[in-house]
Amino acid sequence: xxYQVKLPIFEGPLxxxxxLINEHEINIYDIPIAFITQQYLEYIELLKTLNLEIAGxxxxxxxxxxxxxxRTLLPKSEVxxxxxxxxxxxxxxxxxxxxxxKKYKEAAIxxxxxxxxxxxIFTRMINIDESEEVLIDVSIFDLLxxxxxxxxxxxxxxxxxxxxDEVSVTEKINFIMEILSVTPHITFDSLFTPSYSPINRGKxxxxxxxxxxxxxxxxxxxxxxxxxxxxxxxxxRIFKSVEEIKDGSEYGKVGN
Amino acid sequence: MDLNTAKSVIENILFIADRPLSLExxxxxxxxxIDRITLKRIMDELKTEYQDGNIQFVEIAExxxxxxxxxxxxxxxxxxxxxRGSRLSRPSLETLSIIAYRQPITRTEIEEIRGVDSGGxxxxxxxKSLIRNMGRKKVPGRPMMYGTARxxxxxxxxxxxxxxxxxxxxKEEDLKGxxxxxxxxxxxxxxxxxxVSSEGGEFKETGISSESDEIEDIEGERDKND
Numbered sequence: 215x216x217y218q219v220k221l222p223i224f225e226g227p228l229x230x231x232x233x234l235i236n237e238h239e240i241n242i243y244d245i246p247i248a249f250i251t252q253q254y255l256e257y258i259e260l261l262k263t264l265n266l267e268i269a270g271x272x273x274x275x276x277x278x279x280x281x282x283x284x285r286t287l288l289p290k291s292e293v294x295x296x297x298x299x300x301x302x303x304x305x306x307x308x309x310x311x312x313x314x315x316k317k318y319k320e321a322a323i324x325x326x327x328x329x330x331x332x333x334x335i336f337t338r339m340i341n342i343d344e345s346e347e348v349l350i351d352v353s354i355f356d357l358l359x360x361x362x363x364x365x366x367x368x369x370x371x372x373x374x375x376x377x378x379d380e381v382s383v384t385e386k387i388n389f390i391m392e393i394l395s396v397t398p399h400i401t402f403d404s405l406f407t408p409s410y411s412p413i414n415r416g417k418x419x420x421x422x423x424x425x426x427x428x429x430x431x432x433x434x435x436x437x438x439x440x441x442x443x444x445x446x447x448x449x450x451r452i453f454k455s456v457e458e459i460k461d462g463s464e465y466g467k468v469g470n
Numbered sequence: 471m472d473l474n475t476a477k478s479v480i481e482n483i484l485f486i487a488d489r490p491l492s493l494e495x496x497x498x499x500x501x502x503x504i505d506r507i508t509l510k511r512i513m514d515e516l517k518t519e520y521q522d523g524n525i526q527f528v529e530i531a532e533x534x535x536x537x538x539x540x541x542x543x544x545x546x547x548x549x550x551x552x553x554r555g556s557r558l559s560r561p562s563l564e565t566l567s568i569i570a571y572r573q574p575i576t577r578t579e580i581e582e583i584r585g586v587d588s589g590g591x592x593x594x595x596x597x598k599s600l601i602r603n604m605g606r607k608k609v610p611g612r613p614m615m616y617g618t619a620r621x622x623x624x625x626x627x628x629x630x631x632x633x634x635x636x637x638x639x640x641k642e643e644d645l646k647g648x649x650x651x652x653x654x655x656x657x658x659x660x661x662x663x664x665x666v667s668s669e670g671g672e673f674k675e676t677g678i679s680s681e682s683d684e685i686e687d688i689e690g691e692r693d694k695n696d
Contacts, residue, residue: 225561226586271586315583320640321567322560328626329563333554334543335526335627337535338488455597 227275228315230257235312242312247286247305251279282308352441352450357402360450361427364406365420381422386429391438394454402441402450405430471503477512484516490533490624531623532630565591566600566622571637573617574604580616592616600625 224230234253235242258276261268285304303309393400406423430452433439440453480496493509504512513534520527526537538546546552558566565588568580580588595601595616602619606612618631628634 225564226584228585269586275585311583311585315585317637317640318564318568318571318583321571321634321637322563324635324640325563325567325570325626326558328628329557331540332625332627333557334540335537336543336546336552337537338486 226269227272228312229319230254230272231275231312232316232319242316243309245305245309247279247283251276251283254279278308350443352443356443356450357430357441360402361406361423364403364423381425383425383428383432386422386425387432390426390429390433390452391454394439394452399451399453402452405452471500473504473508473512476500476504477516480512481516484527484534484536487535490531490535492533495533528627529629530627531620559591561586561588561591562594566595566618569595569601569616570618570622570631570634574607574615575617576607576613576615578613 224233231250231254234240234250234257235245238249238253240246240250255276258268258272282304390400390405405426430439430441434441437455440455441450442453443450479499483496483499484491493506493513497504497506497509516534517527517529520536524539524542526539528535528537564584565580568583569575572579572583577588577592580592592601596603599619599621601616601622604615604617607615622628623630623633
């Protein structure tokens with residue numbers, strides 16, 4: 215089973231639970247678990263009949279609710295005898311989560327108000343930004359074209375390739391990301407100027423240029439950079455799109 | 471230096487500033503000739519002077535800035551086509567508030583609170599520069615930690631992080647039958663349309679921007695499913 219589409223109305227299972235609690239005017243500190251589980255499952259059922267796909271988190275919550283319900287049904291003494299921690303209300307964990315989530319939801323509403331207010335206030339920055347500088351995405355053909363130009367310029371400089379130092383694409387990937395971690399963007403051209411290449415200091419051989427270009431393509435594929443320009447045939451700039459999103463995964467490891 | 475001159479200098483500098491200027495930054499122009507306390511006093515004076523002015527003098531993002539008054543926004547928008555981008559989606563706001571109050575915080579910790587996958591939302595917030603990386607947490611896997619960026623303060627018009635109400639303040643609000651929380655988005659929209667229609671529907675672009683918010687929602691989800 216692959217669930218991928220999220221519910222349009224409810225953010226997640228906690229959101230749905232809060233809705234049910236509000237709807238039935240339930241005291242959040244004393245949730246009638248059998249009732250709420252039934253309501254919750256009915257809701258999931260309804261979504262199924264409507265043929266909406268249900269995200270996995272909703273099913274996990276359904277299972278949790280049923281588990282809590284069955285634990286409340288078990289005779290207390292027996293449970294306590296089996297394990298020591300069982301003195302507490304099985305609902306406690308869920309209630310704590312709901313209350314915490316609710317606080318942030320309210321904080322979010324506060325931010326929404328602030329946002330709405332602030333949207334009607336203008337500063338000079340916005341008026342200046344408002345100039346025609348709309349960035350457009352650069353197509354792969356534009357990139358290839360720009361790279362071709364660079365290669366052409368190199369040719370006309372009568373360069374001889376002697377050095378056999380191998381510059382791996384991975385090294386170049388790391389190198390580009392390193393630059394982008396200190397500056398918001400770099401121009402395409404500067405990436406291929408010798409001063410930017412610490413490895414082949416000043417030599418800038420073909421292999422290195424190609425490695426750099428391949429590294430750039432790889433970074434685009436991995437969506438780690440964005441390539442944009444102000445207008446067609448304008449200066450091409452490379453922006454870092456985001457930091458590594460997946461915890462622990464590093465760009466260096468990917469390009470190998 | 472004569473303090474009145476200093477005040478005029480500051481006012482002029484702020485007039486052309488394109489972002490909030492901190493007290494330290496403003497002080498640089500006088501080469502340390504005017505101490506912080508005096509500077510602060512001048513700022514307070516300016517603030518009072520602008521109180522009834524047609525332009526606002528605001529304390530924002532740990533600095534000072536001149537900006538327009540909200541009551542003239544429709545006129546400004548009538549004259550300039552200003553693209554403010556779409557409003558933040560509900561998941562974005564929710565995630566932002568968690569990050570704001572709990573920073574530095576990892577993605578897993580955020581997801582624990584929200585109960586849903588938050589990778590796509592975090593990515594959007596990073597792209598909008600509302601949050602920033604705050605290094606890696608020293609636990610197995612060394613996950614990335616996130617915190618709010620300066621732009622967060624600017625975007626929401628906050629002086630600093632302590633300008634936010636404390637979480638306890640939200641706690642005090644009745645937790646039973648709070649009502650309207652889940653309908654927040656819809657009410658928001660309603661308020662919005664009321665507002666637009668009460669203005670005789672003259673400024674249609676506001677209506678459009680609320681639609682583009684929807685689009686952002688969908689995109690956020692697509693991100694998530696990548």
